[in-house]
Amino acid sequence: MTTHSQDRRPVVVGIESRAHYRVPLAWAADEAARRSLPLVVVHAQGMPSSTGAEGHLPSWQEWRDSAHRSAEETLAEAVAFAESRHPGLAVSGLLAEGEPSWVLREQGAEAAMIVLGTRRLSVRQELFTSTAVALPVSAHARCPVAVLREWEHALGEEPFLVVGVDGSAASQAAVDFAFEEAALRGARLRALSVWQRPLLGVLDEEAALGECRETLYEAVAGRRESHPDVEVHHEVMTGHPVEVLVRESRHALALVTGTRGLGGFAGMLLGSVSQGALHHAQCPVVTVPSRDGAPSPGRR
Numbered sequence: 001m002t003t004h005s006q007d008r009r010p011v012v013v014g015i016e017s018r019a020h021y022r023v024p025l026a027w028a029a030d031e032a033a034r035r036s037l038p039l040v041v042v043h044a045q046g047m048p049s050s051t052g053a054e055g056h057l058p059s060w061q062e063w064r065d066s067a068h069r070s071a072e073e074t075l076a077e078a079v080a081f082a083e084s085r086h087p088g089l090a091v092s093g094l095l096a097e098g099e100p101s102w103v104l105r106e107q108g109a110e111a112a113m114i115v116l117g118t119r120r121l122s123v124r125q126e127l128f129t130s131t132a133v134a135l136p137v138s139a140h141a142r143c144p145v146a147v148l149r150e151w152e153h154a155l156g157e158e159p160f161l162v163v164g165v166d167g168s169a170a171s172q173a174a175v176d177f178a179f180e181e182a183a184l185r186g187a188r189l190r191a192l193s194v195w196q197r198p199l200l201g202v203l204d205e206e207a208a209l210g211e212c213r214e215t216l217y218e219a220v221a222g223r224r225e226s227h228p229d230v231e232v233h234h235e236v237m238t239g240h241p242v243e244v245l246v247r248e249s250r251h252a253l254a255l256v257t258g259t260r261g262l263g264g265f266a267g268m269l270l271g272s273v274s275q276g277a278l279h280h281a282q283c284p285v286v287t288v289p290s291r292d293g294a295p296s297p298g299r300r
Contacts, residue, residue: 009112009143010038014104014133015078016117022081024117024148027284029082029089031146034184037112038090039082043075044103045096071095101136108141115146118278134278138287139259144177146254146286147278156251159187163256164245164273166193167215169290170258177288178256179223179230187253188231191220194241212236242276254284 013028015021025041032039045068075093082091096103108114118134138145163178165171175191182189193216195208216234224232237244249255257274277285 008037009110010040011035011113011115012040012042012104012107012111013115014042014044014100014117014137015074016043021074021078021117024115024146025078025082026085027146027148028113028115029085029091031113031115033086033089035112038092040107040111041075041078041082041091041093042104042107043071043078043093043095044098044100045071068095101133104133104137105140108137108143108145111143113144113146114141115148117148135275138274138278142289144286144288146284148284149282155253159185159253160190161185161187161254161256162190162192162245162249162252164194164241164258164277165191165216165219166241166258166273167219168258170288172219172258173291174256174258174286174288175219175223177286179227181254181256181286182230183227185253186229188233190233190235190248190252191216192245192248193234193236194244195236195238196240197238209236209238241273242280245273245277246280246282249281249283252283254286255281256286256288259287259289 011028011032013025015025029039072095075095079091079093082089094107104114104116114137116134116137134145134147138147161178161182163174165175178189178191181187193212195212197203197205213234213236216236220232220234224230235248237248245255245257255277257277259274274285274287278287
């Protein structure tokens with residue numbers, strides 16, 4: 001693995017076939033250019049999946065030769081695309097053998113950000129197929145991970161980002177990232193805290209909403225001094241956190257969440273909100289680990 005200095009850690013983008021890399025690659029190249037960072041384009045090859053003429057798997061050497069030729073062409077085209085989009089950008093390509101999520105997590109140890117594209121999968125496909133990459137990479141990477149759908153989404157008239165706030169360590173890191181991203185893009189920032197009414201028990205709703213407001217203001221306090229040009233809107237809403245964040249971010253530049261907040265379930269790779277956002281959001285989703293690089297523990 002190439003070692004990078006702390007201030008020049010690259011943006012890493014994972015690509016698949018030619019048909020599925022343009023949107024995440026363009027997003028990653030733009031992000032690297034905004035941050036004045038190099039871009040590393042990674043194409044990971046897994047095990048052979050096609051059969052030979054007689055219905056048998058091809059020999060390892062035959063598969064490697066064929067797969068390498070195709071992968072090298074795809075990677076060269078991807079690098080050329082990024083270089084043409086930003087002529088001054090330092091772009092390199094990496095062809096790796098291995099399970100894609102493992103390769104990308106290894107590269108992420110020295111990255112400023114990982115960018116992935118994903119096709120819309122069912123919950124079962126995303127959780128149980130070996131080809132699912134976004135979920136394990138987002139859960140275990142030590143840097144922010146941006147996940148984009150194959151298609152471009154409709155943006156609002158004024159650019160804005162949405163960040164979910166719940167007071168957890170990962171949420172605090174997400175707020176830091178969201179402020180930085182909003183400043184780089186010249187965008188507004190909507191900081192949202194979502195309160196969900198309990199199914200059982202009696203609760204003082206006004207007190208609960210007041211606590212949400214306090215948590216929200218505390219999370220944002222201090223960031224405005226370092227990013228005075230970012231216009232911030234604090235909003236406390238009622239409903240299911242995933243439904244609210246997905247709805248409110250529909251036309252956003254990105255939805256930013258922590259990897260695991262205070263409402264997660266033990267045993268999940270990601271917190272329930274982060275995982276729900278990855279499945280349902282129509283805009284790019286950026287998951288941010290806590291500052292120590294590890295997801296904060298969830299609460300049952």
